[in-house]
Amino acid sequence: MQSLINKKIVLGISGGIAAYKTPELARLLMQEGASVQVVMTEAAQQFVTPVTMQALTGNPVFTSQWDNSISNNMAHIELSRAADAIVIAPGSADLMAKLSLGLADDLLSTLCLARDCPLLIAPAMNKQMWEHAATQRSAERLNKDGVTLLGPASGFQACGEVGMGRMLEPAEVAEQVIAFFQKKTLLGKKVLITAGPTFEAIDPVRGITNHSSGKMGFTIARAALEAGAQVHLIAGPCNLPTPLEATGLITRTNVVSAKEMHAATLAATDCDVFFAVAAVADWGIAKPAKEKIKRNGKETPNIEFVANPDILLDVAKTVKTKAGKPYPYCVGFAAESTDLEKHADEKRKRKGIPMIVGNIGPDTFGSDLNQLLVIDASGSKKIAKAEKLQLARQLIQLVAKKI
Numbered sequence: 407m408q409s410l411i412n413k414k415i416v417l418g419i420s421g422g423i424a425a426y427k428t429p430e431l432a433r434l435l436m437q438e439g440a441s442v443q444v445v446m447t448e449a450a451q452q453f454v455t456p457v458t459m460q461a462l463t464g465n466p467v468f469t470s471q472w473d474n475s476i477s478n479n480m481a482h483i484e485l486s487r488a489a490d491a492i493v494i495a496p497g498s499a500d501l502m503a504k505l506s507l508g509l510a511d512d513l514l515s516t517l518c519l520a521r522d523c524p525l526l527i528a529p530a531m532n533k534q535m536w537e538h539a540a541t542q543r544s545a546e547r548l549n550k551d552g553v554t555l556l557g558p559a560s561g562f563q564a565c566g567e568v569g570m571g572r573m574l575e576p577a578e579v580a581e582q583v584i585a586f587f588q589k590k591t592l593l594g595k596k597v598l599i600t601a602g603p604t605f606e607a608i609d610p611v612r613g614i615t616n617h618s619s620g621k622m623g624f625t626i627a628r629a630a631l632e633a634g635a636q637v638h639l640i641a642g643p644c645n646l647p648t649p650l651e652a653t654g655l656i657t658r659t660n661v662v663s664a665k666e667m668h669a670a671t672l673a674a675t676d677c678d679v680f681f682a683v684a685a686v687a688d689w690g691i692a693k694p695a696k697e698k699i700k701r702n703g704k705e706t707p708n709i710e711f712v713a714n715p716d717i718l719l720d721v722a723k724t725v726k727t728k729a730g731k732p733y734p735y736c737v738g739f740a741a742e743s744t745d746l747e748k749h750a751d752e753k754r755k756r757k758g759i760p761m762i763v764g765n766i767g768p769d770t771f772g773s774d775l776n777q778l779l780v781i782d783a784s785g786s787k788k789i790a791k792a793e794k795l796q797l798a799r800q801l802i803q804l805v806a807k808k809i
């Protein structure tokens with residue numbers, strides 16, 4: 407499912423070496439269903455050509471405010487009125503300064519001034535330029551004017567230096583543009599999420615884990631961020647990138663064992679919603695060996711198990727009340743092999759939580775697809791088979807209504 411269907415985006419390119427990444431950004435926005443209209447400054451054309459952008463977007467590229475191909479010769483009005491958003495990537499220090507002052511001496515700056523749609527800028531420049539008081543002033547002014555700055559990031563720069571000012575990767579810019587268009591139903595809320603498997607060590611090289619990929623929990627984290635929440639993600643061992651990391655609105659704590667996950671989660675319960683998505687090991691190893699257990703003839707090791715703490719149950723015990731509403735609002739997950747609704751609802755009651763989400767279907771591990779059964783005291787509601795991101799967004803909307 408594409409996330410930018412029917413969205414018209416004016417993609418502005420200003421002069422900076424990061425412009426070599428903008429064709430990829432155009433492609434990613436289009437893959438999500440957006441139609442992309444490119445506008446380039448004169449300097450931008452030194453780094454990437456209008457022909458490249460036209461070939462990729464299928465639309466003629468505008469480079470001059472004196473272009474007479476628009477019937478009333480008012481490209482700045484026509485282009486900005488037709489857009490759902492203007493996204494500028496890269497945004498140079500010069501363009502940011504110009505926009506922060508309301509100057510309009512070329513097509514891109516003029517259409518930003520004439521716009522009645524949101525403006526998002528992904529700054530890109532050398533670290534000295536970014537740190538300069540004048541650029542920081544521009545960034546602050548633009549923020550105050552309601553412009554959304556995407557990044558910049560820190561890292562290796564084309565000039566050979568390392569520092570703040572790198573443009574976000576095209577995929578990160580695209581994800582933030584997608585997030586920008588989602589409903590902000592959790593604005594100002596704090597969301598805590600456990601995700602992935604746990605790993606219970608037998609000795610320094612062996613252990614017991616499960617097939618949880620972490621995808622569902624990470625996707626719920628992304629959907630919560632898209633909805634405006636601040637997210638704390640507590641992840642068991644899984645190789646997934648932190649969603650929307652560049653927003654600065656997500657904290658990730660990596661843990662290994664169920665005990666570690668329990669401690670990290672219980673220390674973070676000052677939140678509005680808790681999603682227990684992790685597949686936590688029910689049992690840990692009583693005494694993990696300090697050294698690798700040697701294979702000794704025919705003898706097999708005797709491994710003694712101990713019950714792990716139930717994280718969700720313990721978080722549910724910490725629930726307090728604010729303005730007549732209990733918090734955190736606890737949401738559990740259940741994967742059952744039979745009679746999902748009955749067993750999941752029993753689990754909900756046993757753990758003392760208001761909502762539990764059942765995974766329907768046996769093939770959810772590692773898959774991008776899933777279907778869910780959401781159960782609370784008022785009954786159950788099915789969320790039909792879809793990509794996990796679609797399901798997560800729907801679940802977030804349901805939970806947002808509850809709190």
Ligand code: C5P
Binds near residue numbers: 664686687716718741
């Ligand atoms: O108890 P059971 O594993 O069947 O319940 C599943 C739900 O409980 C999931 O939300 C899971 O994240 C959570 N859970 C937990 N701590 C455990 C076991 C399960 O938080 N030790």
